[in-house]
Amino acid sequence: MSRRLVVVGAGPMGLEAALLAGERGFDVMVLEQDRVGESLRRWGGTRFFSPFGMNLSARAVRALGDGAPAEDAMLTGVEMAEQVLEPLAASPALRGRVRTGRRVTAIGRARLTRRDLPGHPLRAERPFRLLVEGPGGEETLEAECVLDASGVYGRPAHVGVGGLPARGEAAVGARLLRHLGTVETAIPDLAGRDLLLVGHGHSAANALAMLEGLRPAPRITWATRSGHRRPCVEIADDPLAERQRVTARANDLAADPPPFLTVERRTGVESLAAPNGRIEVRLANGRGGAFDAVVGLTGYRPDLSFLSELALEISPASEGALRLTRALASVTDCLAVPQLSDRDLESGEPRFALVGSKSYGRLPTFLLRTGLAQIERIVDRLASVA
Numbered sequence: 204m205s206r207r208l209v210v211v212g213a214g215p216m217g218l219e220a221a222l223l224a225g226e227r228g229f230d231v232m233v234l235e236q237d238r239v240g241e242s243l244r245r246w247g248g249t250r251f252f253s254p255f256g257m258n259l260s261a262r263a264v265r266a267l268g269d270g271a272p273a274e275d276a277m278l279t280g281v282e283m284a285e286q287v288l289e290p291l292a293a294s295p296a297l298r299g300r301v302r303t304g305r306r307v308t309a310i311g312r313a314r315l316t317r318r319d320l321p322g323h324p325l326r327a328e329r330p331f332r333l334l335v336e337g338p339g340g341e342e343t344l345e346a347e348c349v350l351d352a353s354g355v356y357g358r359p360a361h362v363g364v365g366g367l368p369a370r371g372e373a374a375v376g377a378r379l380l381r382h383l384g385t386v387e388t389a390i391p392d393l394a395g396r397d398l399l400l401v402g403h404g405h406s407a408a409n410a411l412a413m414l415e416g417l418r419p420a421p422r423i424t425w426a427t428r429s430g431h432r433r434p435c436v437e438i439a440d441d442p443l444a445e446r447q448r449v450t451a452r453a454n455d456l457a458a459d460p461p462p463f464l465t466v467e468r469r470t471g472v473e474s475l476a477a478p479n480g481r482i483e484v485r486l487a488n489g490r491g492g493a494f495d496a497v498v499g500l501t502g503y504r505p506d507l508s509f510l511s512e513l514a515l516e517i518s519p520a521s522e523g524a525l526r527l528t529r530a531l532a533s534v535t536d537c538l539a540v541p542q543l544s545d546r547d548l549e550s551g552e553p554r555f556a557l558v559g560s561k562s563y564g565r566l567p568t569f570l571l572r573t574g575l576a577q578i579e580r581i582v583d584r585l586a587s588v589a
């Protein structure tokens with residue numbers, strides 16, 4: 204039987220999955236809509252919290268040969284994309300297998316809709332059929348196995364209260380800064396301006412670190428859904444020193460705000476409008492104002508639209524893989540992950556799996572090191588049945 208395996212996405216997890224699947228004898232192809240490591244490039248100069256040795260498998264380090272960074276290197280997203288992932292995609296193990304500029308727009312089973320034979324082993328006998336948009340137009344491909352490693356970074360969550368779009372967000376949304384790289388690019392124009400920062404995760408803490416040093420200082424309003432005096436979640440005795448440093452600094456600023464910072468807690472954006480240049484924002488607590496820029500770092504959501512003809516088990520809470528989300532229900536620290544069974548990693552659709560950050564959906568606890576362990580299990584299981 205043919206053992207074609209397609210990986211969607213050439214981020215760190217997609218390339219790792221491809222490398223391992225190649226070793227296990229699959230005929231592998233990676234389809235990437237943009238460039239290799241595109242999501243990481245959008246972090247700009249933001250650094251990983253985890254040292255390089257935690258972020259790549261020994262297999263991938265071997266494939267890189269002498270060019271691999273030191274284990275304790277704290278790379279930026281761009282460095283990881285350019286110095287690690289691009290060379291990995293060009294290494295002998297993956298050469299010719301990574302096709303960039305190819306966006307997967309639909310995946311289903313050949314001649315079976317989502318309703319046909321759900322959960323039945325016969326479903327696995329039909330290959331997957333993928334619709335792919337590329338430079339030469341649309342093409343269809345077939346494969347016996349598919350791993351979706353398309354991440355979540357392409358779809359920022361809405362800034363409105365309760366995760367809904369704020370009134371006016373659809374019209375003004377393109378002006379919001381939704382990735383750390385775009386905040387970094389905008390920095391020269393932000394000195395002395397009025398800014399609204401929405402969100403209280405690690406990305407918001409990183410953005411605050413970038414904005415804090417600007418002179419003349421911008422006037423920053425920080426809107427957090429959290430009602431805590433120290434809104435960013437801190438992990439006791441955090442072994443990731445860089446994460447600890449950035450989070451603690453943001454929380455110190457929130458707890459005792461300097462003149463440039465106003466913190467609005469337990470709130471979100473009610474409405475946005477940009478009638479004449481500035482962005483007028485009304486917060487749910489009735490406050491707000493006119494801002495020169497709005498930085499919305501409220502998390503990201505997986506794109507499930509191209510999977511709608513697969514009989515997948517998706518978590519109603521995380522929008523990630525259902526069984527995995529259940530198994531991770533009590534995890535608050537991404538470094539403390541429980542032992543998972545093979546069944547926890549099944550998707551409901553035989554020979555298809557969500558891998559990497561997409562499998563976690565909106566859970567904020569994904570770490571590459573955990574993703575690597577999950578890929579090993581998933582690919583080994585596929586190799587035993589395919």
Ligand SMILES: Cc1cc2nc3c(=O)[nH]c(=O)nc-3n(C[C@H](O)[C@H](O)[C@H](O)COP(=O)(O)OP(=O)(O)OC[C@H]3O[C@@H](n4cnc5c(N)ncnc54)[C@H](O)[C@@H]3O)c2cc1C
Binds near residue numbers: 240246
């Ligand atoms: C700012 C930030 C800092 C982080 N820091 C750490 C850290 O220190 N340590 C850690 O372990 N984790 C960290 N993470 C979490 C995680 O490791 C990263 O999000 C990582 O990029 C996830 O890798 P991935 O391969 O799952 O997804 P991505 O890196 O998002 O890769 C997905 C790829 O799929 C492509 N794609 C999307 N849709 C399609 C499609 N339809 N067709 C074809 N291609 C598609 C994208 O263009 C992209 O290249 C951080 C995340 C963020 C956002």
